[in-house]
Amino acid sequence: MSCFLSNSSLGKKLVMSVTGCFLVLFILFHMSMNVTAIISPEGYNAICEFLGANWYALAGTVVLAAGVLIHFIYAIILTLRNYKARGSQRYAVTVQEEGVAWASKNMLVLGFIVLAGLLLHLFNFWSKMQLVEIMGQHTNSLGYSPADGAALIRYTFSQWYYVVIYLVWFAALWFHLTHGVWSMFQSVGWANDTWYPRLKCIANIVATIIFLGFAAVVLVYFFCPCIAGAC
């Protein structure tokens, strides 16, 4: 079985589908946590305190990193193979086929933007929160407690360029998910003509909920930090 997951085209797509599903579920969970920061910064900090560098949070981080890494490596392997299969001679004239979503043809580029955003996000938040606790320190480079997530959000999104970069990142994630979410069902065979419109609708809803949830936190903290109790 390990063989077909790495050798067969359909096996590799199964890996993309399963890791993608896991990452979508994580993002939904992360977005739900973030929204708490609008409703109650204290509540958000309580979540940060609860997770911190406890064993379950560390185990989760390791599994999550593995998920991202596998999804990324398989995407590269699949794309290289696809590039080769397309051949060296390309069409002189091409058109956008009817019913083909732009995102579906640009998943790798969108994936790279998502990954770049993730690296920036790790620098902005993870390195000043969980990493600080792992290192056994009690304050991060900004002088905050590593569990004071709300302060970190306030500090980061008081800078307009981070607001812009994060919104671009969320937009790329939105496009990536509008194709990825329904596609993961197709790759495992749980789809048919009746369900395509439904699955695509679900994918758009999930992607939009995730986008709005993340974007709301950024925008609220930038435009009206008072609502978030940060005055």
Next chain:
Amino acid sequence: MNFTLKIWRQKDAKSKGAFETYKVENISADTSFLEMLDILNNDLVHQGKEPVAFDHDCREGICGMCSLHIDGQAHGPSKGATTCQIYMRKFKDGATITIEPWRSAAFPVIKDLVVNRSAYDQILQAGGFISVRTNSVPDANAIPIPKKDADESMDAAACIGCGACAATCKNGSAMLFVAARVSSLAKLPQGRVEATRRAKAMVAKMDELGFGNCTNTGACQAECPKQISITHIARLNREFLSAKFKD
């Protein structure tokens, strides 16, 4: 009607090809696309030039022999039609039409617009059949088949193996072709017996021949002259994965 044709010319598989421009004039609007090419070739022969090589056979959309990527679309601008089924009235008078061969690593160009599609034959030989002892013709109603299954099987069996799916796919994937064959047989009791073995063998051959991976863009079903749905790809995924998990 008058047209300017930009046609891919390539002497043989090893030569480097290039576009050449031709003019065709006084073409009736009801001329088929292939007849228009016949007229061009007739002119070229009269001028002592090499005619353009292109694949064709039945010219009624059922053999799967004609190909051609016309103005960026496999089988040209008509939906659900092969190249032989499109007519010059589909194009604007005076238009420049770009005609290219299928572009896919698994379909190398043999000459001009002709590509080698034997990779599809090899995939079929790997499992696109049912194993039965030949004998007298069985009674047509001996095995009852639900209408829904028969319809789905027939929809998949409409595949003519023209190669438009792999030629259109940005990944050079043959999934729609393989899925149509696997699906059409798996939906019938006669083909169900070997369904798992067939799915595994055909996917293995498809991978071996260098076709790409499906990324679910749906471009194949948009350009398929028989409008075969990617629902069959979902069935192939199911058949293949359940077979592998049973191993």
